[in-house]
Amino acid sequence: MEPKRKGGRRAAKQTSSESAASPAAAANAPSQRPKRQELPKATPPEAEVPEDMTSKDYYFDSYSHFGIHEEMLKDRVRTEAYMNAIYNNEHLFRNKVVLDVGCGTGILSMFAAKAGARRVIGIDCAAIIHQAREIVEANGLSDVVTLVQGRVEEVVLPDGIKQVCLFEASMRKNHACLADELASGCSPPVRPPRPQVDIIISEWMGYFLLYESMLDTVLVARDKWLTRGGLLFPDKASLFLVAIEDADYKREKMDFWDNVCEFSGRTPRTRKPIPHPAPHLSAWSHLAALLAPDGFDMSCVKRLAMQEPVVDVCDAEQICTSASCVLSIDLATVTLEDLAFSARFSLSAARNDYVHALVAYFDCTFSACHKPVMLSTSPRAPYTHWKQTVLYLDEVLVVNAAESLEGEIRVRRNEKNPRDVDIHLQLALDGEHGSYEVTQDYRLR
Numbered sequence: 001m002e003p004k005r006k007g008g009r010r011a012a013k014q015t016s017s018e019s020a021a022s023p024a025a026a027a028n029a030p031s032q033r034p035k036r037q038e039l040p041k042a043t044p045p046e047a048e049v050p051e052d053m054t055s056k057d058y059y060f061d062s063y064s065h066f067g068i069h070e071e072m073l074k075d076r077v078r079t080e081a082y083m084n085a086i087y088n089n090e091h092l093f094r095n096k097v098v099l100d101v102g103c104g105t106g107i108l109s110m111f112a113a114k115a116g117a118r119r120v121i122g123i124d125c126a127a128i129i130h131q132a133r134e135i136v137e138a139n140g141l142s143d144v145v146t147l148v149q150g151r152v153e154e155v156v157l158p159d160g161i162k163q164v165c166l167f168e169a170s171m172r173k174n175h176a177c178l179a180d181e182l183a184s185g186c187s188p189p190v191r192p193p194r195p196q197v198d199i200i201i202s203e204w205m206g207y208f209l210l211y212e213s214m215l216d217t218v219l220v221a222r223d224k225w226l227t228r229g230g231l232l233f234p235d236k237a238s239l240f241l242v243a244i245e246d247a248d249y250k251r252e253k254m255d256f257w258d259n260v261c262e263f264s265g266r267t268p269r270t271r272k273p274i275p276h277p278a279p280h281l282s283a284w285s286h287l288a289a290l291l292a293p294d295g296f297d298m299s300c301v302k303r304l305a306m307q308e309p310v311v312d313v314c315d316a317e318q319i320c321t322s323a324s325c326v327l328s329i330d331l332a333t334v335t336l337e338d339l340a341f342s343a344r345f346s347l348s349a350a351r352n353d354y355v356h357a358l359v360a361y362f363d364c365t366f367s368a369c370h371k372p373v374m375l376s377t378s379p380r381a382p383y384t385h386w387k388q389t390v391l392y393l394d395e396v397l398v399v400n401a402a403e404s405l406e407g408e409i410r411v412r413r414n415e416k417n418p419r420d421v422d423i424h425l426q427l428a429l430d431g432e433h434g435s436y437e438v439t440q441d442y443r444l445r
């Protein structure tokens with residue numbers, strides 16, 4: 001049967017095996033946001049200009065290639081959300097010092113400069129910063145925008161931008177730490193060093209919100225440079241789960257591995273023909289042998305595929321339950337530890353249906369705006385390059401309207417590779433058509 005979702009849905013996330021097999025392809029046609037492990041481990045040397053870079057360099061540093069930036073800039077929902085949040089709030093930006101964490105082509109820095117910022121500093125570790133400098137120059141904004149190449153964790157900002165002292169950073173993170181800090185001998189300075197930055201803008205969100213771990217970098221910047229009471233754009237983010245019916249695509253994407261290259265009898269018959277009546281087979285076994293699939297059993301790959309969340313688009317019509325928020329972040333106060341979380345959720349069925357997967361999506365809000373701006377990656381919202389993240393279930397659940405799927409999700413960085421996200425899911429349904437207890441583990445890599 002024709003799968004429901006053609007086009008977008010087919011352009012699934014590039015898998016690590018694809019990129020490993022073809023670094024040149026990854027460099028020449030980066031159609032997905034790169035993985036964070038593809039970022040340089042340390043600040044690359046200034047001399048590494050794009051003209052000198054090879055496909056191998058791009059493989060390890062895909063953000064240096066313009067292709068990935070083209071995709072992000074052309075994601076209108078994404079780029080316009082930032083543009084509206086900044087342009088429609090000139091009163092917040094006028095005369096302010098703004099830091100753009102991971103500036104890429106410098107687009108957000110230029111929005112801030114045009115909105116009246118006194119000074120904008122953009123930081124990026126990738127070689128795209130060379131183009132960003134030219135872009136800023138070409139658009140006549142060099143007197144306001146300064147770009148720094150390096151990892152946020154390592155760079156020193158240009159003259160005048162001081163680091164927030166440890167004391168102030170810890171206060172912002174957790175007022176309860178105060179007593180400990182004082183007890184450990186870290187006393188507050190009479191006057192904290194000024195100026196710091198007034199606003200941090202950053203587009204840090206990865207698949208499943210947390211993949212890429214770039215939020216860690218924004219938190220480092222916040223604790224190093226954001227003045228007390230400073231603003232973050234965006235400053236709120238939430239992650240949601242919903243259940244979907246997805247028989248066709250699950251069959252195409254997962255069950256495919258059960259019987260590969262079964263093209264209606266085109267496989268050459270290399271097996272000996274089964275004599276009839278076969279002395280060693282019962283009539284039923286003989287029939288089963290004749291009807292046995294023609295293709296190849298690759299179900300060992302299916303087991304792996306089922307553990308990997310699929311980044312792809314879902315149709316709103318597939319949603320068959322209510323949504324449940326499993327994570328809510330306030331960037332002003334969130335800590336690294338908060339990003340490993342467990343949450344219980346309840347999804348109420350909106351109709352009689354079959355559940356093949358849970359789908360995760362996120363929303364971000366620029367709540368400091370006069371009128372808050374929201375960027376949503378819900379299947380009900382317009383397409384974004386983040387699509388949605390689909391967690392397929394081994395079992396198909398049969399639900400009736402108003403029945404409830406009760407579950408718990410646990411999300412952690414992978415111990416071996418902290419850039420991977422481990423997801424543990426437990427799901428229970430006590431319905432008219434059966435009782436189910438599902439426990440599954442996934443790894444976003």
Ligand SMILES: C[S@@+](CC[C@H](N)C(=O)[O-])C[C@H]1O[C@@H](n2cnc3c(N)ncnc32)[C@H](O)[C@@H]1O
Pocket residue numbers: 039063064069072073101102103104105106107108123124125126128150151152153202203204214217
């Ligand atoms: C998602 S892109 C956003 C680019 C740009 N701000 C935009 O909106 O089009 C993230 C950028 O952050 C940069 N980046 C990621 N981690 C970084 C780090 N630790 N230090 C400096 N730059 C980083 C990447 O090189 C990439 O260009």
